[in-house]
Each structure stands twice: as structure tokens, then as C-alpha cells.
Amino acid sequence: MRIGELGEATGVDVETIRYYERSGLLPEPQRQANGYRAYGPLHLERLSFIRHCRALDMSLADIQRLLAFFDRPQADCGDINRVIDEQLERVRARLKSMRALEKQLTSLRSHCEAGHTAKECGILQELVAAAHGEACACHPAAAQ
Amino acid sequence: MRIGELGEATGVDVETIRYYERSGLLPEPQRQANGYRAYGPLHLERLSFIRHCRALDMSLADIQRLLAFFDRPQADCGDINRVIDEQLERVRARLKSMRALEKQLTSLRSHCEAGHTAKECGILQELVAAAHGEACACHPAAAQ
DNA sequence: TGAACACCCTGTAGCCGCTACAGGGTCAAG
DNA sequence: CTTGACCCTGTAGCGGCTACAGGGTGTTCA
Numbered sequence: 183m184r185i186g187e188l189g190e191a192t193g194v195d196v197e198t199i200r201y202y203e204r205s206g207l208l209p210e211p212q213r214q215a216n217g218y219r220a221y222g223p224l225h226l227e228r229l230s231f232i233r234h235c236r237a238l239d240m241s242l243a244d245i246q247r248l249l250a251f252f253d254r255p256q257a258d259c260g261d262i263n264r265v266i267d268e269q270l271e272r273v274r275a276r277l278k279s280m281r282a283l284e285k286q287l288t289s290l291r292s293h294c295e296a297g298h299t300a301k302e303c304g305i306l307q308e309l310v311a312a313a314h315g316e317a318c319a320c321h322p323a324a325a326q
Numbered sequence: 327m328r329i330g331e332l333g334e335a336t337g338v339d340v341e342t343i344r345y346y347e348r349s350g351l352l353p354e355p356q357r358q359a360n361g362y363r364a365y366g367p368l369h370l371e372r373l374s375f376i377r378h379c380r381a382l383d384m385s386l387a388d389i390q391r392l393l394a395f396f397d398r399p400q401a402d403c404g405d406i407n408r409v410i411d412e413q414l415e416r417v418r419a420r421l422k423s424m425r426a427l428e429k430q431l432t433s434l435r436s437h438c439e440a441g442h443t444a445k446e447c448g449i450l451q452e453l454v455a456a457a458h459g460e461a462c463a464c465h466p467a468a469a470q
Numbered sequence: 471t472g473a474a475c476a477c478c479c480t481g482t483a484g485c486c487g488c489t490a491c492a493g494g495g496t497c498a499a500g
Numbered sequence: 501c502t503t504g505a506c507c508c509t510g511t512a513g514c515g516g517c518t519a520c521a522g523g524g525t526g527t528t529c530a
Contacts (some may be wrong), residue, residue, distance in 0.1 A: 339518080360525060
């Protein structure tokens with residue numbers, strides 16, 4: 183299986199596949215006589231695994247940690263749980279700040295309907311007020 | 327006001343301030359005889375504005391668009407609304423995918439309590455199943 | 471006087487996870 | 501024998517910083 187076929191099969195760009203190899207996530211494949219990479223089913227499986235983890239927004243470093251378990255199946259799986267827990271923690275923290283962000287932007291947006299000059303624009307005025315540290319609709323309490 | 331004082335006053339790293347200058351967000355300040363940057367109150371205000379917008383997760387390019395309005399206060403503010411609307415759109419889209427992500431990770435996490443070997447770990451098994459494209463707890467419907 | 475230290479300067483390289491070249495080689499079809 | 505699709509390596513770019521290296525400046529204290 184050449185790199186293009188692997189890419190086709192997994193939906194991954196060939197440049198990305200080479201990048202994963204360079205980064206040590208995907209083991210170096212054998213080469214054909216002409217120097218082309220020759221992949222087997224194990225590469226396909228591993229690449230699919232990587233992509234699924236990426237879809238869960240894990241870092242390549244964390245994926246590396248998970249991949250290591252395939253090489254030592256007798257190891258305690260505590261570290262696997264830890265990777266997932268940490269990821270979940272990050273996602274939840276990010277979710278929290280995104281929700282706050284949406285609130286702030288929604289409030290900000292409500293300060294202007296189009297048709298003013300920039301000088302009169304409530305949005306800009308709010309942003310400037312916020313920059314001054316005054317209480318503003320979009321940052322009502324202390325800016326943490 | 328020297329760069330360190332400006333940084334202190336705004337809570338912005340001096341390297342970041344210089345970076346904003348290089349990027350054209352912060353106008354070049356005057357220089358003291360010794361070559362040190364000399365900032366005035368307008369720089370302080372502008373930098374605070376930038377940081378507040380960054381706290382709203384706007385890109386530097388979008389902040390640039392907003393800053394341009396200070397130089398032409400008579401312009402129609404339609405573009406300001408557009409920047410905020412686009413940002414709100416991005417935040418909402420991201421929120422949606424983060425919520426899905428949290429669900430997937432939570433479900434994944436429920437597949438293993440610690441104390442197994444890696445081989446038996448439900449999480450790893452689920453991830454491999456997912457990589458195979460089989461229906462899995464964390465990717466139940468079609469992987470889009 | 472001079473040594474230590476905090477601050478400032480420029481320029482460059484690194485982080486992440488790709489993406490996009492440039493400049494070449496390989497191979498099958500027309 | 502030329503076109504075109506594929507492959508190779510190596511390098512540079514994205515955004516938004518962050519972290520040096522290698523130097524200059526200015527104050528304080530012995």
C-alpha cells in the first residue's frame with residue numbers, strides 16, 4: 183500500500199501522514215525498490231487510531247502515550263485513564279470559558295444595531311470602557 | 327513610560343508588547359535618547375483595548391479591523407457589528423463541537439475503572455473499535 | 471572605581487499540528 | 501517520447517506568542 187492509498191483509505195492528507203512519521207507517531211514503513219513507502223494493515227490501523235484520537239482533540243503527545251500501550255499490553259492501564267481524565271478536564275475548562283465568552287459577546291452585540299458612525303457605536307464604546315477597566319456589559323464583574 | 331512599566335500596568339509580557347508592535351497592532355512609540363521605547367497614555371489605552379479583545383478570543387487581524395475605527399470615527403459601524411457577529415458565530419460553532427466532545431469523552435471514560443492491564447482496558451478497546459469504524463460508545467453514529 | 475544587578479535593545483528560533491511549496495525522481499498510458 | 505499522476509526530501513509558513521543569545525544602559529552599593 184503506497185502513501186496515497188493509505189491517505190485515501192483513512193481520509194488523511196499524505197503530507198500529514200509524513201508529518202506523523204517524522205513526529206514518531208507512525209512507525210517508519212518499509213520501502214519499495216524505488217524508495218516509495220510501503221504500508222501494511224498495521225499502519226492503517228494505527229493511523230485510524232491516531233485520527234480518532236485527534237477527533238477527540240487529544241494532543242499528539244497524549245496519543246503517543248496511548249500508542250505506547252499497544253507495545254506493552256500487560257502494563258497497568260492507569261495511565262490510559264489519566265490521559266482521558268486530563269483531556270476531559272481540559273475540554274470542560276475550555277467549555278466553561280467558551281460559555282462565558284458567548285455571553286459576553288452576545289451582550290456586546292446587543293449594544294449596537296447598524297447605521298451609526300463608528301464614534302457612536304455602542305460596541306466600540308463598550309470595548310473601550312472595558313479596556314479602561316470600568317464595569318461593562320461584557321465584563322460585568324472583576325476581570326479575573 | 328518604559329516598556330516594563332507598560333507591561334506592569336497592563337499585565338502584558340514585554341515580549342508580547344514588542345510582538346504587537348512588530349505585527350502593526352501597537353504604533354511605534356517614540357524613543358528616549360538611549361533607544362528605549364517611550365510610551366504615552368494612548369499606548370496604554372490601545373494595549374488595554376487589544377487585551378480585552380483578546381480576552382474575547384478575537385484574532386489579531388479582527389482586532390486590527392476594530393482599531394482602524396479609532397482612526398476614522400465617522401465611518402459606518404457596520405463592519406464593527408460584522409466582526410462581533412463573525413466572532414460570535416465562531417464561538418458558537420466551537421461550543422457545539424466541544425459539547426459533543428465532552429459527551430464522547432465522558433462515555434469513553436465510563437468504560438474503564440483502573441486496575442486492569444492495558445490489554446483489557448475498555449477505553450483502549452473502544453478507541454481501537456472506533457478506529458475500525460465500528461459503532462462505538464464514543465462515536466455512536468456515522469463518523470462525519 | 472567597579473561590580474552586581476535590573477532593565478532595555480535586536481534578532482532569531484521554538485511551540486503545535488499541520489499545510490504548502492520547490493525541485494526533483496518514477497512509472498504507466500497514449 | 502511526452503504527458504500526467506504519483507512519489508521523494510527538505511524547507512518555510514500559519515497564529516500568537518515565548519524564550520533565548522548576545523549585547524547595551526543605568527542605578528545601587530561596597
